[in-house]
Amino acid sequence: MLTRRSFCAAGVAALAVPARAQVVATLGGGPQTLTVLSDGGFEMPATMLAQGVAPDAVAALVKQPTPYRTVLNVTCLRRGDETILFDCGAGPNFLAGSGKLADSLAAAGIAPDTVTHVVFTHLHPDHFWGALDDFDSPIFPQARWLVAEPEIAFWTDSGVYERLPEDRHAFAAGAQRIAKELGDRLERLKPGAEWLPGIEAIATPGHTPGHTSFAVQAGGEQVVVLGDALTHPEISFRHPDWRPATDHDADLAVATRRRLLERLGADKATIVGYHLPGGVGRVAQDGAGYRFERA
Numbered sequence: 001m002l003t004r005r006s007f008c009a010a011g012v013a014a015l016a017v018p019a020r021a022q023v024v025a026t027l028g029g030g031p032q033t034l035t036v037l038s039d040g041g042f043e044m045p046a047t048m049l050a051q052g053v054a055p056d057a058v059a060a061l062v063k064q065p066t067p068y069r070t071v072l073n074v075t076c077l078r079r080g081d082e083t084i085l086f087d088c089g090a091g092p093n094f095l096a097g098s099g100k101l102a103d104s105l106a107a108a109g110i111a112p113d114t115v116t117h118v119v120f121t122h123l124h125p126d127h128f129w130g131a132l133d134d135f136d137s138p139i140f141p142q143a144r145w146l147v148a149e150p151e152i153a154f155w156t157d158s159g160v161y162e163r164l165p166e167d168r169h170a171f172a173a174g175a176q177r178i179a180k181e182l183g184d185r186l187e188r189l190k191p192g193a194e195w196l197p198g199i200e201a202i203a204t205p206g207h208t209p210g211h212t213s214f215a216v217q218a219g220g221e222q223v224v225v226l227g228d229a230l231t232h233p234e235i236s237f238r239h240p241d242w243r244p245a246t247d248h249d250a251d252l253a254v255a256t257r258r259r260l261l262e263r264l265g266a267d268k269a270t271i272v273g274y275h276l277p278g279g280v281g282r283v284a285q286d287g288a289g290y291r292f293e294r295a
């Protein structure tokens with residue numbers, strides 16, 4: 001279908017063996033439990049992880065046969081009577097192998113009508129297209145939907161197509177369709193503020209214009225839900241200056257990664273990455289650079 005075709009032309013593909021729904025990780029317990037839920041995964045050429053870098057240098061770090069297989073991790077924070085999701089997966093219309101969130105929620109014992117908030121890091125398909133069910137109704141009927149003002153402004157602007165390469169036009173068409181269906185339910189908030197009590201929105205632009213990460217409390221510690229600010233467990237940490245093809249503003253994304261690594265390395269905060277294997281870990285200092293220390 002249209003929404004898949006142009007992205008697939010870039011070599012991004014459904015998994016040959018679809019990923020299973022699963023609970024990837026659990027942090028804390030008691031009053032604040034953070035659960036990482038799989039939305040499945042998809043494959044992409046490893047060269048998309050670092051444009052302009054010699055394929056051998058990329059392959060040495062990726063340590064996987066090409067194509068590179070990435071995972072999709074949706075973070076769920078349960079505290080008191082709130083169930084807060086950070087992003088909502090790819091839904092049924094992106095790539096086979098993704099769109100497993102509903103099954104993973106069931107595996108975790110979380111009913112869709114108990115989800116109170118969906119907080120978006122950004123509006124790329126693998127994070128946003130899971131918002132609607134087969135009838136184009138919001139998949140979480142009771143939820144508030146929160147997104148950064150610059151992010152929704154970018155994707156719904158009539159001039160967005162001129163600012164995107166052609167293989168990304170389907171991203172805008174999908175985002176516009178879903179934003180229209182959500183209508184006023186999609187609340188537009190400013191980055192750099194507390195969006196919900198104890199949930200700080202950190203502006204992390206570059207991957208998309210309004211990309212946002214979130215600092216939250218879970219299990220007695222600070223956890224930073226990164227979204228796609230750091231996407232690869234080796235490349236994003238060891239070479240924050242390497243440029244993934246999926247970053248909208250490559251220079252800004254590099255600056256954001258450097259700033260985040262410095263802050264997270266110093267804070268020793270727990271991080272959750274949407275595309276990081278296992279989801280949860282820390283930024284560890286390693287010589288002059290950093291590495292991902294998986295939990």
Ligand SMILES: [Zn+2]
Nearest residue numbers: 124126228274
């Ligand atoms: Zn993503």
